[in-house]
Structure formats: C-alpha cells, structure tokens
Amino acid sequence: MDYSLSQDQLNSIEEVLQKGLMELGIHCVVLIDMAGNIVANLDNGNVEYDIYSLAALAAGNFGAVSAIAQMIGEEEFSLLFHKGEKESIHFSKVLADFLLITIFGHETSLGFLRLKVAESIEMIEKILES
Amino acid sequence: MNNDCIGRDFSMAFVNVKKKEVQVKIVYYGPGRGGKTTNLEYVYSKFGEQIKTDLIAIKTQGDRTLFFDFLPFDMGKILGYDIKVQLYTVPGQVKYNATRKLVLRGVDGVVFVADSLKERERKNLVSLKNLQENLASHKKNIFKIPLVLQYNKRDLAELGIPVLPLETLEKRLNSKLKVPSFEASALAGTNVVATLKKIMLLTMNSIEKQLK
Amino acid sequence: MDKKEDALAEEVQSRLKDLFGEKEEAPTSMEDERISVPMEEEETPASGENSVAPEDSPITGLKTAILSIDWEISDELLNVLIEEIDKLENRYKDDKDLLLFLQLLGSVGKYIKKRKVNAHPGAIKVLNSVYNSLEEVLVSESITEAEKREKLLVQVEEFKKLKEKIALKKTDTPKKKDAAVQAERRPTEETREESSEDMSSMTPQEALAYALSEIRQVIRDEFKALKGELKK
Numbered sequence: 001m002d003y004s005l006s007q008d009q010l011n012s013i014e015e016v017l018q019k020g021l022m023e024l025g026i027h028c029v030v031l032i033d034m035a036g037n038i039v040a041n042l043d044n045g046n047v048e049y050d051i052y053s054l055a056a057l058a059a060g061n062f063g064a065v066s067a068i069a070q071m072i073g074e075e076e077f078s079l080l081f082h083k084g085e086k087e088s089i090h091f092s093k094v095l096a097d098f099l100l101i102t103i104f105g106h107e108t109s110l111g112f113l114r115l116k117v118a119e120s121i122e123m124i125e126k127i128l129e130s
Numbered sequence: 131m132n133n134d135c136i137g138r139d140f141s142m143a144f145v146n147v148k149k150k151e152v153q154v155k156i157v158y159y160g161p162g163r164g165g166k167t168t169n170l171e172y173v174y175s176k177f178g179e180q181i182k183t184d185l186i187a188i189k190t191q192g193d194r195t196l197f198f199d200f201l202p203f204d205m206g207k208i209l210g211y212d213i214k215v216q217l218y219t220v221p222g223q224v225k226y227n228a229t230r231k232l233v234l235r236g237v238d239g240v241v242f243v244a245d246s247l248k249e250r251e252r253k254n255l256v257s258l259k260n261l262q263e264n265l266a267s268h269k270k271n272i273f274k275i276p277l278v279l280q281y282n283k284r285d286l287a288e289l290g291i292p293v294l295p296l297e298t299l300e301k302r303l304n305s306k307l308k309v310p311s312f313e314a315s316a317l318a319g320t321n322v323v324a325t326l327k328k329i330m331l332l333t334m335n336s337i338e339k340q341l342k
Numbered sequence: 343m344d345k346k347e348d349a350l351a352e353e354v355q356s357r358l359k360d361l362f363g364e365k366e367e368a369p370t371s372m373e374d375e376r377i378s379v380p381m382e383e384e385e386t387p388a389s390g391e392n393s394v395a396p397e398d399s400p401i402t403g404l405k406t407a408i409l410s411i412d413w414e415i416s417d418e419l420l421n422v423l424i425e426e427i428d429k430l431e432n433r434y435k436d437d438k439d440l441l442l443f444l445q446l447l448g449s450v451g452k453y454i455k456k457r458k459v460n461a462h463p464g465a466i467k468v469l470n471s472v473y474n475s476l477e478e479v480l481v482s483e484s485i486t487e488a489e490k491r492e493k494l495l496v497q498v499e500e501f502k503k504l505k506e507k508i509a510l511k512k513t514d515t516p517k518k519k520d521a522a523v524q525a526e527r528r529p530t531e532e533t534r535e536e537s538s539e540d541m542s543s544m545t546p547q548e549a550l551a552y553a554l555s556e557i558r559q560v561i562r563d564e565f566k567a568l569k570g571e572l573k574k
Binding site for chain 1: 144146148153183186198202214216218229233237
Binding site for chain 3: 176177180181203205206208209213323326327330331334335338
C-alpha cells in the first residue's frame with residue numbers, strides 16, 4: 001500500500017470535503033488510509049476529537065468488520081454506521097486503501113448523508129486516481 | 131547489548147506534504163503475555179505528561195490485548211517535519227493472527243518483545259516466524275524493516291525462575307537478523323525506553339530519504 | 343555513518359532526550375489512566391423513537407417507509423413512500439385536513455426523489471416533521487378539529503419555509519433557472535397555483551386545497567388583528 005499525494009491533490013480533496021460535507025452541517029470529517037494515517041480532516045470548529053486515536057481505531061475497526069464480512073460470504077457491508085445519542089459516526093470505503101469517516105449530530109439525516117458521502121467519494125476517487 | 135544495523139532499505143512512512151507531517155508507526159510484536167502491552171504502559175506511565183495523549187487499550191475481560199493498544203505522541207519537528215509517532219501492540223495469542231495482520235498494515239518499525247522464560251522458548255520462535263509471514267503479506271521483509279529485539283523478563287532470574295541465557299536467545303532469534311537487542315524488564319522499566327529510543331532512531335534513519 | 347546521518351541522529355537523539363530524559367525511577371501506577379474501549383456497538387435502526395402508532399394502525403406502512411428513508415434515500419424506498427401516501431390519500435379523501443397533511447408529505451417526497459443528492463437537506467426534516475404531526479393527529483383519540491387544524495398549519499408553515507430555502511439555494515446556483523424559481527418568488531398573500539417544477543406539480547385539486555389552507559391562514563391572521571383592535 002504505497003502511495004503519495006501531491007499538495008494539489010490534498011487541496012482538491014479538502015475542497016470536496018468542505019463543499020460536499022462540511023457545508024451540510026456535519027461536525028467532523030476525516031479521510032484516512034487503512035493503516036490509520038490521516039490524509040485530510042476538517043471540523044466545524046466546535047469539536048475537539050483526538051482524531052489520531054480515532055483514525056487508528058477506525059482503521060482497525062473497519063479492517064475487522066471487513067474480515068467478518070468476508071467470513072459470512074459478503075464482499076463487504078454497504079453500511080457501517082454507529083448511532084449515538086448526540087453524535088453518530090459513519091464510515092465509507094474510498095477505493096481499496098482509504099476510509100472516509102463522518103461524524104454528525106441528529107440534525108443531519110443519515111439517508112441524506114449517505115447520498116452526499118457517495119457523491120463526495122466519487123469525486124475523491126477521481127482525485128486520487130489522477 | 132547493542133549492534134548497529136547496516137544496510138536496511140528505507141521504509142515508507144506516511145508523509146503529508148501539505149501539513150509537513152510524518153506519521154511513523156511502530157508495532158510491538160511477540161508471543162502472548164510477553165510484555166508488549168507492559169512496554170507501552172510503562173512509557174505512558176512515565177511520560178504521560180510529556181506525551182499528552184491517552185493510551186488506548188482494547189482488552190478482553192481477562193486483561194489480555196484483544197485488538198491492539200495504541201499510544202500516539204508528538205516527537206516535535208525534525209528536518210522541518212512534524213513527527214508523529216504511533217506505538218501499537220498486537221495481541222499475542224495465536225488465535226488473533228488476523229488482528230495482528232491488520233495492525234501490521236503500514237508499519238515502519240517493529241520491536242519484537244521476546245519472553246525470556248524458558249518454557250516460552252518455542253513461542254518466541256513461532257511468533258517471530260509469524261511476524262515474518264505477516265510482514266510478507268504486506269510486502270515487507272523482516273530482514274529489511276527497522277527492527278529491535280527485546281529480551282523481556284530478565285528480572286525473573288533473580289526470583290529463581292528459569293530464564294533462557296542471553297546467548298541462547300541471541301542464537302535462536304538474532305543469528306540471522308543481526309539487529310540491535312536489549313535485555314529488559316518491562317514491568318520495572320529496565321531498558322524499555324532504551325528499546326523505544328533505538329527503534330525510533332532506526333525508523334527515523336530509514337525514512338530519512340523521504341524527508342529530503 | 344556519514345555526516346548527514348549524524349546530523350539526523352543527533353536531532354532525533356536530542357528530541358528523544360527532551361521527551362524521555364534520563365529518569366529511570368520505578369513506574370507509578372497507571373490503572374486509572376488507560377482508556378478501555380468497550381467492545382459493544384449497536385447498529386439497530388432507530389425503531390420509532392417517537393413511536394405513537396399501534397402496530398395495526400393504517401399508518402404503519404407509511405411509518406415504515408418514513409423510517410427507511412431515514413436510513414437510505416433511494417428510488418425504491420421513495421416509491422414505496424409515495425405509494426403509501428397515495429393509499430392513505432384514498433382512504434382519507436373525505437378528510438380535508440388529513441388530505442392536506444398527506445399532500446404535503448407527497449410533495450416533499452417527490453421533491454426528494456427528483457433532486458436526490460441535490461435536495462435541500464431541510465426537506466428530510468420537513469418530511470419527518472409532517473409525518474410526526476400526522477401521526478399524532480391520527481393516533482390521538484381526543485384531538486379536536488381546531489387542534490388538528492393548528493397542527494396542520496404549523497406544518498404548512500414549515501413547508502413554506504422550506505420552499506423559501508430552496509428558492510434561495512437556487513439563486514445561489516444560477517444554472518437552474520426554471521419556472522419554479524419564478525413561482526417561489528411570487529408574494530405569499532395571493533392565492534396561487536403551485537406549479538413549481540421544484541416541488542413537482544400538484545393537481546388542480548391539490549392546488550385548490552393548498553390555496554384554501556392559505557386563505558384560512560390569512561383569515562385567521564386578519565381575525566386576530568381585528569380582535570386586537572376591538573380590545574383597545
């Protein structure tokens with residue numbers, strides 16, 4: 001899993017995250033690789049998450065859940081989402097090596113977020129592949 | 131006991147050119163109950179204030195590592211880059227191999243914590259072989275990755291518990307690898323920091339090319 | 343080791359020294375300082391947090407559809423929603439207020455179906471809000487006509503606000519200048535046809551019903567103002 005991203009690519013990715021997701025009103029978005037490294041992250045200024053630990057756990061979690069999916073004969077799960085009282089978190093794979101994590105409150109509808117995430121991922125994948 | 135290693139290929143740590151940040155992943159590997167988590171706990175307990183982050187441990191009810199332990203810290207700026215170090219341990223029990231593989235993903239440096247107890251001799255070998263295989267599955271070579279050996283639980287000898295002599299451990303585990311090694315007692319903290327310093331030095335050396 | 347490596351090694355060593363120093367005292371207890379991450383996670387869907395309706399209620403199908411959309415917005419699910427609304431419109435065709443509730447729902451549902459990822463995020467909120475209000479009305483045994491009307495008008499208000507937001511959104515993206523924008527901008531006091539592509543066209547009956555409700559609102563407001571005047 002070797003890759004390198006240029007400044008331009010990183011800038012473009014941040015733009016996608018800002019316009020497509022942050023402007024929706026979500027609290028925090030993090031793009032990581034499957035080793036748990038942070039590629040890009042944005043938040044609404046009101047949160048103070050330890051995103052480094054979060055990234056490590058998310059990568060581990062996603063990896064574990066993917067392995068489980070395979071075990072039960074699934075290629076992968078289409079929804080990885082944890083609902084909290086105030087904050088919820090959604091994970092979505094980007095290509096084979098990345099993970100998009102969104103953290104949002106109950107003012108955001110999951111259904112709508114998923115549409116936006118799918119759209120953003122399409123754009124990010126183009127940037128990553130360029 | 132200290133050997134300088136020669137001729138290691140450079141590692142591919144995660145470099146964020148935009149943020150001028152490097153994330154270095156170091157994994158503590160070894161047989162179950164060998165002292166991997168204890169190493170991290172010691173580092174955290176001693177330097178928690180400087181480190182300023184929490185040690186995250188995902189454990190079973192029996193206090194064995196289930197998923198991984200994780201301790202991130204900032205090393206500050208080196209060569210203009212912010213160096214962020216991430217220490218991980220893996221669960222040592224044989225049944226958690228899938229997890230170990232996961233955690234090894236993207237690793238830049240490894241500390242192999244060997245158990246000096248005589249009865250664990252075989253487990254050390256099995257675990258080392260397992261490390262080699264899991265590294266290979268990520269297209270990494272155990273002979274090339276920054277690696278330090280730690281022979282843990284040396285203090286048990288004083289309590290009359292049979293431990294393997296150093297020469298035996300070196301012969302069994304390090305004759306081909308020829309990497310730096312330390313006698314240690316993670317519980318007491320002996321050489322825990324020295325081990326960590328060494329692996330960080332080796333890892334930083336190996337990623338130097340990327341930073342330039 | 344060449345000079346370059348020396349320089350790096352030195353820098354690393356000094357950084358390590360700063361971090362870890364030379365102290366070698368015995369470790370202190372750290373039992374309380376670890377974060378133990380619990381291993382349980384729930385993924386159970388929000389199974390009717392505002393659940394009011396009993397299971398055999400006529401509104402169950404609609405409720406299920408609304409809850410599904412909370413989780414996933416797709417043509418399939420939206421079609422189910424619209425079908426359920428149609429069914430209920432048929433069932434309650436003689437109840438003007440209920441009909442209006444359902445028409446609001448249908449309008450928003452069709453809008454979301456049409457615009458999908460480009461829909462205004464507020465649309466989902468309005469959908470849920472209208473549904474919840476409708477559920478309260480249907481389930482309550484003691485609700486009066488006036489209270490029903492009251493709730494309906496609140497939802498109409500929400501609907502109107504959403505339309506305004508959508509219009510604003512459209513003016514930000516100049517590429518979409520359809521009739522809808524013009525329709526949105528007309529003054530709200532007039533009785534008008536809801537011909538907006540945006541909200542997908544209402545039938546003349548729907549438009550009339552909607553207009554009637556608007557008229558009612560205006561009359562109420564006038565009445566209130568008049569009462570106020572008379573008190574002086």
